[in-house]
Amino acid sequence: MALIDTLAQNWPKLIDGVGTTLALTGLGALIAAMAAPPLALLRAQGSALAQAPLRIYISFIRGTPILAQLFLVFYGSGQFRVELQSLGLWGFFRDPFNCAVLVFAINSCAYQTEILRGGIQAVAPGEIEAGRAIGMSRLTVLRRIVFPHAYRIAWPALGNEIILLMKASALASVVTVFDLMGRTRQIFSRSFDFSIYFWAAVLYLAMTISFVLLWRLAERRLSRHMTGQTPQGVQ
Amino acid sequence: MFELFSYGPLGWGDEILAGLWVTLRLAVTTLPVGLLIGFAVAGLSLSHNRGLRALGVGYTTLMRGLPEILTLFIVYNGVGLLLNRAMAMLSPEAAPVEFSPFAAGVVALALVFAAFAAEVLRGAFLAVPEGQIMAGRAIGMTPRQIFWRIKLPQLWRFALPGMGNLWLNLLKDTALVSVIALDDLMRATKVAVGVTKQPFTFYLVACLIYWLLCLVSELGLSRLEQRANRGVRRA
Numbered sequence: 001m002a003l004i005d006t007l008a009q010n011w012p013k014l015i016d017g018v019g020t021t022l023a024l025t026g027l028g029a030l031i032a033a034m035a036a037p038p039l040a041l042l043r044a045q046g047s048a049l050a051q052a053p054l055r056i057y058i059s060f061i062r063g064t065p066i067l068a069q070l071f072l073v074f075y076g077s078g079q080f081r082v083e084l085q086s087l088g089l090w091g092f093f094r095d096p097f098n099c100a101v102l103v104f105a106i107n108s109c110a111y112q113t114e115i116l117r118g119g120i121q122a123v124a125p126g127e128i129e130a131g132r133a134i135g136m137s138r139l140t141v142l143r144r145i146v147f148p149h150a151y152r153i154a155w156p157a158l159g160n161e162i163i164l165l166m167k168a169s170a171l172a173s174v175v176t177v178f179d180l181m182g183r184t185r186q187i188f189s190r191s192f193d194f195s196i197y198f199w200a201a202v203l204y205l206a207m208t209i210s211f212v213l214l215w216r217l218a219e220r221r222l223s224r225h226m227t228g229q230t231p232q233g234v235q
Numbered sequence: 236m237f238e239l240f241s242y243g244p245l246g247w248g249d250e251i252l253a254g255l256w257v258t259l260r261l262a263v264t265t266l267p268v269g270l271l272i273g274f275a276v277a278g279l280s281l282s283h284n285r286g287l288r289a290l291g292v293g294y295t296t297l298m299r300g301l302p303e304i305l306t307l308f309i310v311y312n313g314v315g316l317l318l319n320r321a322m323a324m325l326s327p328e329a330a331p332v333e334f335s336p337f338a339a340g341v342v343a344l345a346l347v348f349a350a351f352a353a354e355v356l357r358g359a360f361l362a363v364p365e366g367q368i369m370a371g372r373a374i375g376m377t378p379r380q381i382f383w384r385i386k387l388p389q390l391w392r393f394a395l396p397g398m399g400n401l402w403l404n405l406l407k408d409t410a411l412v413s414v415i416a417l418d419d420l421m422r423a424t425k426v427a428v429g430v431t432k433q434p435f436t437f438y439l440v441a442c443l444i445y446w447l448l449c450l451v452s453e454l455g456l457s458r459l460e461q462r463a464n465r466g467v468r469r470a
Contacts, residue, residue, distance in 0.1 A: 063403075063449035064442040065410035068421060072442055075428065076435035163300075170302035174414055181305060188308075194316055197309045201301055208300040 006195045010187050017183030018203055024097070024169040024179055028104025029162050035109045037147065040116035054113070061110035066168050069107060074099040074175045100172035104165055111161045119154030120146060152222045159215040163208055170204075180204065239431060247427040247437070254423025255444060261340055261409045261419060266402070269345040273352030280357050291353065298350030304411050306347055311339040311415045340412035348405055355397035360386060362393040392463045399456035403449050410445070420444060 007014075043054055061069070077084060077093035084090040092098050123146050131141040151158075173182035184200040187193065239246055279291030298306070315334040363386050371381040413421035424441040428434045 059450070060442070060446055063407075063446040065407040065421070065445055067410045067413075068438060068442045068445060071421075071425075072435065072438040076438050079433055079435035167300075167302040170304045171411075173304070181302060184305070185308065188312065192316075194313055197305070197313070200305055201297075201309070204302060204305065205297070205300045 002193075003195050003198060006193055007199055010183075010196060010199070013183045013187060014180065014199060014203060017178060017180035018207065020097075020177065020179040021166065021169055021181075021207070024100055024104060024172055024177070025162065025166040027101045028108055028169070029165055031101070031105035032108035032112050035105075036112040036116050039109070039113040040120055040150075041142070043113055043117040044120040058110045058114060061107055066103070066107055067171050067174065070100060070103045070171060070175060073103050096172065096175040096177045100169070100175065100177050104169060107168070108161060108165050111164075112158060115154050115157045115161060116150060118157070119150035119152075122153045123149040152219075155215075155219050155222060159212070159219075162215075163211060166207060166211070167204075239433070239436070247423075247431070250423045250427060251420065251440070251444075254418055254420040257337075257418055258406075258409050258420040259448075261337065261344070261412060261417070262402075262406050265341050265344045265348060265405060265409075268341060269348030269352055269405070272345060272349035273356055276349055276353035277356035277360065280353060281360060295350045295353050298347055299354075303343070303347050303408050304414065307339070307343040307411055307415065310343040310346070311336065314339065314342070336412060336415045336417035339415060340409070340417055344405060344408055344412075347408070348401060351401050351404070352398065355394050355401065356390070358397070359390050359393035363389050392467070395456070395460050395463050399453075399460070402456070403452055406448055406452065407445065 039054060042050060043058075046054075073093070074096055077099070081090060084093055127145050127149065128141055131145045136144065169179060170181035172179050173185055176182070178186065180200060180203055184196055187196045276291050276294050279287050280295065282288050282291065311334065318334055367385050368381055371385050376384070409419060410421045413419050413425065416422070420441055424437050428437045431437065
């Protein structure tokens with residue numbers, strides 16, 4: 001079996017690629033997830049003036065190919081080499097992995113902000129009023145009512161965004177990051193063994209499917225108070 | 236600064252516009268091909284036959300789970316290999332044929348577009364209210380008449396928002412073909428960067444052009460949506 005031989009010869013490299021792909025996606029999504037909540041709040045409740053730069057940022061990210069964004073940061077930083085060197089940041093931008101994580105974080109943050117904004121705006125006003133009525137401070141209302149609800153509502157869409165990010169992370173191979181796609185291209189260019197693409201496809205699908213399952217488990221936990229049996233006497 | 240983007244031998248304006256032309260041609264050629272395959276796949280997913288339905292669902296799951304760039308390489312390298320193997324069998328002394336990057340781009344992008352379009356179309360078909368179909372049956376329409384006179388005319392209205400998003404994604408995904416050496420906007424920019432050593436300036440201009448394309452598309456799409464919904468009563 002040619003397929004099995006290909007796997008037997010190349011599995012260490014492929015596994016290494018999977019690790020890099022997961023690192024790219026995980027770091028990018030995590031950094032974006034840390035920046036998204038305050039931005040989403042601003043986007044949902046901020047004044048028009050405060051929202052303007054945020055809207056432009058989101059529109060730009062959504063309106064340009066992520067490959068172009070990656071080139072803009074990775075190659076574009078070369079134009080500011082002297083300035084970056086004096087700031088001590090040149091070492092960071094010279095590494096394609098760092099640039100890829102930075103771009104994925106900036107990109108995903110725009111999408112996550114919009115998704116979370118939708119979640120925040122979908123929280124029932126009565127819940128917020130109830131919180132205020134029992135004397136919760138603004139911050140407590142956000143922490144205990146708005147965000148828990150918003151995340152539960154936005155959860156499936158956030159999962160989709162992370163899957164899109166994982167697929168987009170394959171683009172890092174174009175700037176010489178050896179993620180799963182990069183390893184696959186490297187193996188193909190040396191052996192012209194086409195079956196390596198089959199294994200790359202299998203691994204990407206396996207990652208996507210495992211992620212979907214994990215995400216659903218988490219979703220069930222997030223909404224466990226809503227899926228249970230209706231208490232007796234309550235209709 | 237401006238002479239960099241002027242026409243003629245000194246500036247890169249004409250090269251970038253030529254690249255933009257390739258990008259637009261690629262997107263406009265892919266759209267009908269992708270729609271056609273998308274209709275076929277949607278038909279499979281809605282079929283009453285279990286095997287056909289599994290085929291449709293399998294296709295959309297597979298194509299939506301793989302990175303676009305992996306699909307592109309599989310099509311570009313795989314079809315190239317197949318063509319050459321077929322040619323070698325037919326006439327051993329023939330020179331190896333080159334699978335055109337443009338054709339590979341159209342095929343790969345159309346395959347991806349079709350998977351997402353099939354889901355949008357499936358949703359749109361299911362969005363036609365049951366009562367209208369029963370009304371059609373009540374006045375003695377055949378299933379075929381119901382399809383042509385009730386379902387299909389409304390499909391456009393239900394599918395338009397989803398299709399609009401797919402069109403924007405397609406525009407951005409065309410940037411990937413620069414990786415297989417097709418002279419689109421992205422690659423023309425890369426060539427200009429190689430000569431001028433001004434990566435940030437040029438990639439920023441490329442980003443701005445993509446952004447403009449998306450903004451213009453969004454404007455056109457909202458016009459189309461208004462027109463598509465002109466006969467709908469608003470509550």
